[in-house]
Amino acid sequence: MDNTPTHRRSIVVECFEDDDGFELRGSLRDERPWASEGEVHDVHEMHLDLWVDRATLTITDARARMARFPHDECSSIEPAFRALVGLSVTRGFNRQVQERLGRQRGCSHLEFLARAMGPVAIQSVASSASRRGSTVVTGPDALGPDSWLRNTCHLWAEDGIGAQKIADGWRPGTSEYPAPSVVELRRRKKVHQNPG
Secondary structure: OOOOOOOEEEEEEEEEEOOOEEEEEEEEEEEOOOOOOOOOOEEEEEEEEEEEEOOOOEEEEEEEEEEEOOOOOHHHHHHHHHHHOOOEOOOOHHHHHHHHHOHHHOOHHHHHHHHHHHHHHHHHHHHHHHHOOOOOOOOOOOOOOOOOOOOOOOOOOOOOHHHHHHHOOOOOOOOOOOOOOHHHHHHHHHHHHOOO
């Protein structure tokens, strides 16, 4: 078997912050590593920038750019990605992106990139809190019905492990990484409450 890949897709998303929010810069590249001179090597190079409000986690601006694409008409879809403005990057983000920009309403590559950027925005909230020396989740009711973390994954399920850890007093970013299991946290709490 030839060790040269048939196709390579690279997605990079970087986030920058200020007091108001986050600027996410995403890029998607498709390459044919096997292509020799005179053949198409770079198939796609597409960029999507999103601005997300810190307080509401809502997209306030969106700009798509295509630097490399297979058809002259491809780039005419760039303005359609302004439809991301107003979307929350929390629960339901992927569904809303697909409804607004999926299939014939957009570009499958930029739509895929947009869906990849929502979770990066959420991770940026945690990274920002850690960078600023605070925690994202602040109290035992932090996973209430309106919490942006609630039901985002199996760990943050309504009655899941994250909720149990928070109820026991644990806060993200305040202990070792990865966080100890719920069993270990409870053991430590018991030892702390009943020393000796």
